[in-house]
Amino acid sequence: MKNTKKTLLALAGALAVSFSAGAMAEYPEKPINVIVPYGAGGDSDLTTRIWADAVEKELGVPVVVINKAGGGGVVGTSFVANSKNDGYTLINAGLGNMLVTPNFSKTPYDFGSFEPVVKMTAVPLAVVVAEDSPYTNFDEFVAGAKANKLTQGSWGASSSGTILANIIADQAGYSVKYVHAKGAAASMVSVIGGHIDSAVSFPPAFGPHVKADRARALVMNQKMDAFPGVPTFADYGIEGSFEGWSGVFAPKGVPQEVVDKLVAATTKVMKDPQVMKAYENIGAVIDFRQGPEWVADMKVTYDIMKDAAAKVKK
Amino acid sequence: MFDNIISGFGAILSVGPILGIIAGVIIGIIFGAIPGISGIMAIAIILPLTFYVDPIIGITMLLAVYKAGIYGGSISAILINTPGAAASFLTAVDGNALTKAGKAGKALDISLFSSVSGEMLATLVLILVAAPISAISLQAGPIEKVFLLLFAFTVIGTLAGESIPRGLLSCCLGMLFAMVGMSTITGASRFTFGYTELMAGFTFTPMLIGILVMPEVINVIRRRRVPHHEMMITHSPDPADNRISFKEFRSVFRTILKSSGIGTFIGALPGLGSSTAAFIAYGEAKRTSKKPEEYGKGSVEGIAAAESANNAVCGSSMIPMLTLSIPGDDVAALLMGAFLIHGLTPGPLIFFEHTETIYAIFAGFLITDLFLLGIAKSGFRFFVKIASLRRYYIFPCVTVFAFTGAFTAGQNMNDILILIAFTIMGYSMRVFGLNPAVFIIGFILTPFLEQNLDQALAIVGTDYHLFFASPFSWVFIALSAFFVYSSIRMRNKAARTPQEKAV
Numbered sequence: 001m002k003n004t005k006k007t008l009l010a011l012a013g014a015l016a017v018s019f020s021a022g023a024m025a026e027y028p029e030k031p032i033n034v035i036v037p038y039g040a041g042g043d044s045d046l047t048t049r050i051w052a053d054a055v056e057k058e059l060g061v062p063v064v065v066i067n068k069a070g071g072g073g074v075v076g077t078s079f080v081a082n083s084k085n086d087g088y089t090l091i092n093a094g095l096g097n098m099l100v101t102p103n104f105s106k107t108p109y110d111f112g113s114f115e116p117v118v119k120m121t122a123v124p125l126a127v128v129v130a131e132d133s134p135y136t137n138f139d140e141f142v143a144g145a146k147a148n149k150l151t152q153g154s155w156g157a158s159s160s161g162t163i164l165a166n167i168i169a170d171q172a173g174y175s176v177k178y179v180h181a182k183g184a185a186a187s188m189v190s191v192i193g194g195h196i197d198s199a200v201s202f203p204p205a206f207g208p209h210v211k212a213d214r215a216r217a218l219v220m221n222q223k224m225d226a227f228p229g230v231p232t233f234a235d236y237g238i239e240g241s242f243e244g245w246s247g248v249f250a251p252k253g254v255p256q257e258v259v260d261k262l263v264a265a266t267t268k269v270m271k272d273p274q275v276m277k278a279y280e281n282i283g284a285v286i287d288f289r290q291g292p293e294w295v296a297d298m299k300v301t302y303d304i305m306k307d308a309a310a311k312v313k314k
Numbered sequence: 315m316f317d318n319i320i321s322g323f324g325a326i327l328s329v330g331p332i333l334g335i336i337a338g339v340i341i342g343i344i345f346g347a348i349p350g351i352s353g354i355m356a357i358a359i360i361l362p363l364t365f366y367v368d369p370i371i372g373i374t375m376l377l378a379v380y381k382a383g384i385y386g387g388s389i390s391a392i393l394i395n396t397p398g399a400a401a402s403f404l405t406a407v408d409g410n411a412l413t414k415a416g417k418a419g420k421a422l423d424i425s426l427f428s429s430v431s432g433e434m435l436a437t438l439v440l441i442l443v444a445a446p447i448s449a450i451s452l453q454a455g456p457i458e459k460v461f462l463l464l465f466a467f468t469v470i471g472t473l474a475g476e477s478i479p480r481g482l483l484s485c486c487l488g489m490l491f492a493m494v495g496m497s498t499i500t501g502a503s504r505f506t507f508g509y510t511e512l513m514a515g516f517t518f519t520p521m522l523i524g525i526l527v528m529p530e531v532i533n534v535i536r537r538r539r540v541p542h543h544e545m546m547i548t549h550s551p552d553p554a555d556n557r558i559s560f561k562e563f564r565s566v567f568r569t570i571l572k573s574s575g576i577g578t579f580i581g582a583l584p585g586l587g588s589s590t591a592a593f594i595a596y597g598e599a600k601r602t603s604k605k606p607e608e609y610g611k612g613s614v615e616g617i618a619a620a621e622s623a624n625n626a627v628c629g630s631s632m633i634p635m636l637t638l639s640i641p642g643d644d645v646a647a648l649l650m651g652a653f654l655i656h657g658l659t660p661g662p663l664i665f666f667e668h669t670e671t672i673y674a675i676f677a678g679f680l681i682t683d684l685f686l687l688g689i690a691k692s693g694f695r696f697f698v699k700i701a702s703l704r705r706y707y708i709f710p711c712v713t714v715f716a717f718t719g720a721f722t723a724g725q726n727m728n729d730i731l732i733l734i735a736f737t738i739m740g741y742s743m744r745v746f747g748l749n750p751a752v753f754i755i756g757f758i759l760t761p762f763l764e765q766n767l768d769q770a771l772a773i774v775g776t777d778y779h780l781f782f783a784s785p786f787s788w789v790f791i792a793l794s795a796f797f798v799y800s801s802i803r804m805r806n807k808a809a810r811t812p813q814e815k816a817v
Contacts (some may be wrong), residue, residue, distance in 0.1 A: 039655070068726060072496050074510045105496075105503065108510065127498075129783045151773055179456075179772040180499045182765065189661050195455030195773065208667055 018135070027087055031062040034248070035091045037076025039069040043204055043282065047246040048092040050278045051120055054269035059261070072096030074107050081109035085251040086256030090117070095245050096160045099302045103309040104158035105225055111175050115254045116295050118266045119247035121284035123202040124221035125164055127152075130191050131214055133198075138236055140199065143176035152176040153199030155189025163308045164242045165200045171238045191215060201282070202244055204283035215243040221292070223284065241301065245287065263290050317446060322673030323681075325370060331678060334371040338378025339685050346386020347377070347701035349396035353383015354645050355527040358519055359715045361652055362722035369656035369671055374678030376652055380645055381433055381628045381679075382686050384588055387714045388425040388621055389694075390701055392549070392652055393418060401588035401627075404596045404620040411612030418547050419556030422694060424614050424622045427563060429700075430687045432574040432622030436629030437679045439518040439578050444676075445665045448637040452662040456769035456785055461639065461790035463763045466585035467642075468794040470755055477747070484749040488756025491516060498761075499768045509718050516736075518651060520720035520729040521757070522644065524736025525743070525750045527716050534709050547698060558614070559757060569599050571716075573619040577626025580797040582633045584642035585755055588624035595623030627677065636660050636672075640762055 015289060034052055038044045050295075052063040068076035077097045083089035090194040093114070102110045121200060127138065135141040151235060162178055163265040169175055179196050181187040184205035190196045192214050199206075203224065209215035215231045219244050224230075233242060250258065270288045271274050289297075325331070345356035356379050364372030387402035392409030405425055412421040454462070456524045471482055494505040495515030506512040549554055573595035580591040598617035609616045631642045632649075639661040641647035653660050658668050665672060690697070720733040743750055774780045781787065 064746075069514060072513060074513055078510060149775070156498055170648055177767045177775065181769065182498055185659055186661075189452070189663055190455060190769070192663070193452040193455055195769075209663075212666060213668075 003104055007043065019220070027255075027261055028059050028061045030088060031064050032059070033064050033089050035064055035076045035080050035089065036065055036067050037069065037073035037093070037097055039067055039089065043059075043202075043244075043284070044092060044094060044246060044282045046282050047121055047279070047284060050275060050282075051092075051248070051266070051269070054272060054275050055262070055265045058265035060270055062174065064261070072101060074101060074105070077101075078108045080249070080251060082115040083251050087250060087254050087262075089251065090262075091249050092246060093249050095244050095301070098247075098249070099298060099305050100158070100160045101304075103305045104312070111298070112250050114249040115252055115259065116298065117187065117248040117250055117259050118295055119245055119287060119289040120266070120270070121279055122222075122243045122287040123204065124224065125161070125242040125244065126203070126206065126217045126220040126227075127165075127168070127189060127198055128188070128206045128210075128215050128217050129198045129276040130194060130284040131216055132194075133216065135218065136216070138231065142172050142174050144197075145176055149243055149256075150174075150176050150197040151179050152179050153181055153190055153201075155183050155197050156180050158309070158312060160244060161200045163305060164240075166308065167240055167304065168233065168238055168242065171240075172236065182283075202283070207283050222285070226283075240304070241297070245290055246284070247289075266290075285291050318537040318669055318673040319441065319677060321670060322675075322677035324736050325670060325674035326374065326394075326677040326681060330371045331374055331617065331674070332681075334367070334375035335378045335682050335685050336689070337679060338375040339382040339682065339689050342379040342382025343386040343389070343686075343690060343697050344700050346383040347389040347697050348703075349390045349394070349701075350705075351527070351708075351712060352387060353380055354648070355530075355712075355716075356383055356524070357645060357648050358523050358527065359712075359719040361519060361648060362719055364652060365655055367668035369653075369658060370674045370678070371815065372656060373649070373652055373675050374682065376649060377628075377679060378682045378685070380649070381625065381682055382690075384625050385426065385429040385686060385690065386623075386697070386701075389422065389430070389616075389697060392425060392617075393423045393698065401592050402623040403619075404592055405617055407610050407612050408616040408620075412614075412617075415555075416550040417555040417612070418434075418616065419550070420558055421612075421617060422547070423558040424563070424566070424617050426687065426690050427558065428566070428570050428573075428618040428622040429625040431567075431570050432577055432624075432626040433628055433683050433686075434680070435571070435574040435622075436578045436581065437676070437683065440632055440679070442628040442678045444633055444636055447573045447633060448662040448665050451637040455750055456636065456766040456773060457781055458784055458786035458790075459640070459766040460763065460770050460781075461787045462584070462638070462724070463640065463759055463766065465794045465797075466583070466759055467756075467763075468797050469583060470585040470683075472751055480747055481541050481752050484752040485756035486745065487743075487748070488753040488758075488814060489760040491521075491753075492757045492760035494762075498765065516732055517726075517729050518647065520733040521736045522648065522754060523716045523720050524733045525740035525754060526644075527712065528733070528737035529741040529744055529750070531713055532715075532737070533707050533744075534705050543601070546702070546782045547694065562614060566615045567792060569603075569618050572628040573599060573623040578630040579621035580623070581627035581630030581642065584634045584640050585647075585759070587631075587643040587751065588627040591627045592620040592624040595619045599736055636664060637662055641758055644758065647754075647758040 011145050034048055036045050052065050056063040068079055073096060077091060077093065080089055080091040098111060101107055125150050127141065129135050131139065135144050152165060154165055156162060158178065161184065178188065181190065184201045187199040188201060188205055188209055191199045192209060203226065206215055209225065210217055217227055219236065220227065220283050221232055222232055234253060248262065270286060276286060341356055341360065342353055346353050347350050353643040357376055360379065361376065363374060384401060388405045388409065390396050391402040391406035392413055395406050395410035409425060412418065470485055471478065478718055494512055496503055496513045503513055576595040576598060577591040580586045580594060596619045599615060600606050603615060631646045635641045635646045635650050641650045650660055651681060658664060658671060717730060717733065720729050743753065
C-alpha cells in the first residue's frame, strides 16, 4: 500500500516534470509583449525597441513593445507585476521605477515582485556645467560649492537623479540647492542660459551640448569614448555606481527556462554590430549583465535608496 | 540662415512630405467646413496617426490641417452662417450677408485670398524672428518665465469670453485639473485618491477630445430636429459677383497687411487665440475704414480683416512654443506634444539641435500656403458637397475617430474613461456657460507656471528682490497692467454702447 502510494507520487511527479519540460521546450510559441512603463519616443522606449527588434529574429515570434505610461512608471510596472508569469508579458524597467519609486511612494509592487532577466544598457550620470562656467574641473566645482550655495539641475526631490547627486555631494563634502526640471534634458537649457550653476545629467541630454562647446562635463560615472578626458567619480574617491540603466524583467515565478531562452537570445544580439551602433546612436552604453551577481548589485543600490528614503521621511 | 531655409526646401520637396501636406490641407478644409467640427478636433484625432511617420512629414501634415482648418471654417460661415469655429464668427456675419446678396463666390474668394496672405506674412515673420528670439529667450530663465506666464493668465482673464467671472472660473477649473497627479518637483501625489492611474495626471489628448469634440456630438443629437442646411454656391448672372477682381483685392490689401500684423502679434502672446485676433483686427479695420457702415452687412474689407488676422495666428503661435517651450493655446499644446513624441524638444535649443528638421518644417509651412490656395480654389464645389453631408453620416464617424484617437495615443483603456468623463464635464461646462477653450489653456499653462515658480524660488532663495532684478520682469509686469487697464476701458465703453458689443 505504502509502496503503491510512493510509486504513484513518483509517477505523478515525473509526469509533471515531463509535461512542464515539454511545454517549456516550445517557449516561445506566441507573441511576447514587452511593456514600456513610459511614453513612446523616450530613452526607455528606444532602448526597448532596439532590443525587441533584435531578439524577435532570434526567438522566431513577434516581440511587441507596448507603452503603458502613467504615474511615473508605476502604472505599467504594476500591470506587469500582476500579469501571468508565463514569460509572455515582460517589462523594460530601470533604476527609477524598479529601485527608486518603490522606496519613495506607495506602489502596488516591489523589487521582489519581479524576476530579473537581463540588463541591456547603462547611461552614466555626469555633473555638467556651462562652457563659460568658472569651474573648469570637479575640484574647483567642489571648492565653489563649499564656499557658495550653488544651484544644480535635477528632476524631482525623490528622483533617481537627486538621490544619486546627494550621495555624490555627501562623499565630496559639499551641498547644492536643487532646481528641478521635467527631466535631464530640460535642465540643460537652464545651464546653458546661465540660470543655474550645474546639473546632473545623462549623455543623451548633455552630449549634443558638449560636442557643440556649449557645456562641459566635469565628472562621469565611467569613461566614454564620446567624451574623452572626463574623469570618473572613482578618480575623486567617490564610491558607488551612478548610472541610469535599462533591463528586462518578468513577473516573479517565471520558469527558469524562459529566463534562459531570453538571456541566450540577448547574449547573441548584443554582439551584433548593428545593435551596438543603434545603442551608441541614442547615447547608451551596452552593459550586458544577468544572473545572481547582477541581482546582488541591484540589491545594494536598492538598500542605498531605502536609506535615502528613510532620511527624507524623517 | 538663408542656406538653412534653402536646405529646408530641399528636404520638404519630396514625395512623402508633399503627400502629407496635400492630405493635411484636404482633411483640414473638410473638418473646418463641417459645422460643429473644427481644425483642432481634426488635429487631436489624427495626431496619434502621425507617430508612425517621419517627424518632417508628421508635423508638416498636422500644421497643414491646422492652417486649412482655420480657413475651412469660413466656408460654412459664408454659405450657411454657421461658423465652424469662434474665429469665423465675423466672417459669418459679413460673408453670409454677401451670400444672401448672391455674391457667395466673391465672399469665398476674398476669404481664401486674405487667409493665405495672412498666413504667408505670419510665416515669414516666424521664419525671420524665431531663431533670433530663441537666442534672446535663452536669457529668459525661470524668473522671467514666471512673469511671462502671469502675463498670459492676465490676458486670458481680461480678454477671454464675454463674462469675466465665468472666464476666471473656467481657467481656475483648468488649473485645478492640471494639479492632479504626481508633482514633478517633490514626487508627492496630489488629488489621486489612491488611484495609481491618476499619478501621471489626466492624459491631454483624451481630455481635449472630451472637452472640445464630444460635446458637439451631443449637441447635434439634441438638435436633430433642426432642419438640415444644404450648402451650395449660388451663381450670380453677373460674373463680377462670383469672383474678386485684382482691383478689389488691391483696395483691401492695406487692411490685410495691418490685420495680418495684428494677428501675428496676438498669436505670439501666450494665451490668446485666433478668435481674439479676428475680433481685434475687425474692430481696428472698422475704426479706420472709409466705409464703416458696410461692416456687418457684407463688407469685403471686413472679411479680409477677420480672415487674415485669424490665419496669421497659425504661424506666430509657434513662436512662444518653439522658443520658450510655452504653448500659447490649445492647438500649440497639441503640436508641442507632437514635437515631443518625435524627439524634438521645443525650446531655445531646438534651433541648434534640430536645425534641418526645423527649417524643413518652416519650408513646409510656406508650401502649405500655396497648396491651400490651389486646392481650395480648384475644389470649392467638392468641399462644399462634403461639408453638406447630412449630420447623421458625419457625427457617428467623428465619435469613432474620437474614441480611436483617444485610445491610440497611449493604448490605454483608462484614456477612454478619461474621454467619457471629460465629455460629461465639457458638456456641463457649455450648459453653465463656462468657456472650454479657457479651461484648456488654464490646464496647459499651470504646470509651466508651477515648475518655473518652483525653479525661480529655488534660485532666488531668500533674496526675494532678485524677482524684480531683471528688465524682462518689469516689461511683463507693465504689459499685464496695460491689459487689465485696457480691458476695463473696453468694458466701460461697451457698457455705454451696448448695441456695438459684438465688435
